[in-house]
Amino acid sequence: MTIEIKAPAFPESVADGEVATWHKQEGEAVARDELIVEIETDKVVMEVVAPTDGVISKIHAAEGTIIESEQLLATIEAGAVAVSSSSEESVSQAVSAEAAATAVGAGPAARTLMEEHGLKASDIKGSGKGGRITKEDVVAHVQSSSSKVEKVVAPRVATATTEATAAPSGERVERRVPMTRMRAKIAERLLDATQQTAMLTTFNEVNMAPLMELRRKYKDQFEKTHNGTRLGFMGFFVKAACEALKRFPEVNASIDGNDVVYHGYQDIGVAVSTDNGLVVPVLRDADFMSIADVEAKIKELGLKARGNKLTIDDMTGGTFTVTNGGVFGSLMSTPILNPPQTGILGMHKIQERPMAVNGQVVILPMMYLALSYDHRLIDGKTAVQFLVAVKDLIEDPARILLQL
The missing domain is CATH 3.30.559.10 (Chloramphenicol acetyltransferase-like domain)
Incomplete structure (x- = not known):
């Protein structure tokens, strides 16, 4: 039996909300009353839990999606069983290593940062549930990589010209992230x-x-x-x-x-x-x-x-x-x-x-x-x-x- 998971009913003072974090992905098993998604509004963060045991068959609103009161978020197959690990391995053999890493999951903010820095999902170890890559994981990876980079300068005779054009020794790092609602x-x-x-x-x-x-x-x-x-x-x-x-x-x-x-x-x-x-x-x-x-x-x-x-x-x-x-x-x-x-x-x-x-x-x-x-x-x-x-x-x- 398919059960629809909808956003909570927002009060009159809250016009809409944003899907903040999915704690479960398509194909994953959920237990009754288990947290599956968080909805961020202008005032509070609302938690949506599973109404029954089953498997998430489809997610209709990805992270970052603006939703209205009681909008459809996902559907659950009640009583279904998640795909076994052996079946997952056979499926993973048909896809590339990068695609398998992407299947682990990364939020919109994490994917954007990965694209900016030219990173692949396989480069980063996710700390989220099920190995999911978070924005903090990407930032930590970038900072860790930057700290390990050493500038090697070949020996040469110092002149007035080379001293004037020498690059600064430190790095000036900036990070731009969108405001939460x-x-x-x-x-x-x-x-x-x-x-x-x-x-x-x-x-x-x-x-x-x-x-x-x-x-x-x-x-x-x-x-x-x-x-x-x-x-x-x-x-x-x-x-x-x-x-x-x-x-x-x-x-x-x-x-x-x-x-x-x-x-x-x-x-x-x-x-x-x-x-x-x-x-x-x-x-x-x-x-x-x-x-x-x-x-x-x-x-x-x-x-x-x-x-x-x-x-x-x-x-x-x-x-x-x-x-x-x-x-x-x-x-x-x-x-x-x-x-x-x-x-x-x-x-x-x-x-x-x-x-x-x-x-x-x-x-x-x-x-x-x-x-x-x-x-x-x-x-x-x-x-x-x-x-x-x-x-x-x-x-x-x-x-x-x-x-x-």
Whole structure:
């Protein structure tokens, strides 16, 4: 029985997708729920699995093909058995060595690079499934070959002419690769944010000593009580942001044409860095979550993001965003808005600095905070007061619980 494998149903916000990687090829056996192809959209990478055991009889959309929602990708012969190795050997005898190597498979990007460098499939050892050649395999082969090449110059008498025309000793290597759809979409949204909003940033600094002491005192007990969930700083900042957003609803609002939409809830986006780019999964109703719930959910979403497991629902919506550049060592930065949101809070590296306290110089662990906001909706006074509210809540964490 022939079964059709179709692309997932894309939500309205996703127009189309691109076939990123085939993990199975025509004639290969697949098991039920085994990953066979990945579809990359503007927002997430979707995985398509086999609905039943069988053999892939035909692939209808090669890697790099732009597809629409529920478009046919491949067909599977349910219950069929893959060609045995002995049969494959008899077939391979009828083709050239190069054709056999090509049959192993190479993606469009890998084939393009191979053509540019005049390489054959038989020259490269594939690291993909079934010996499939990836783009990284080609790049590694080219770099390895370049590093082994030694320029041998015959002995000769040096003259002014030969010295002037001598070739440089090093090689200047350039590599051009197309942007992924996700990276291109991120670039487009960031550019739109800077061009279509009146973005401004206000800064403040917060004394992290009280929060660090609280964390040091309770982190072990917290982890045991909450099934291995670690007590970090992000949970406190998300809860502080929720409390501040209740006091300053403009920061939690969005602009829709000539209308201002005030959200009666706090869905907080948390920026997560992945190999494919920055993504912002959303904590739904974060104002009703405990600090333990926030920390556990952030960990779950972070693992999903780095494993390309995020769904469209995980990233849809959001009324405010928190980003932490401090984990990478950033001391101060200007976070960019995530439209249609009108505010984003930036956390940074904790660094000890001399501070004046009651006329005395004291060394304290300080963090710079940044709030970027859309000045079309939020006035400077409101933005500053919002950031001061976050600062006060972090410097006295009991206020978060008491909502003071």
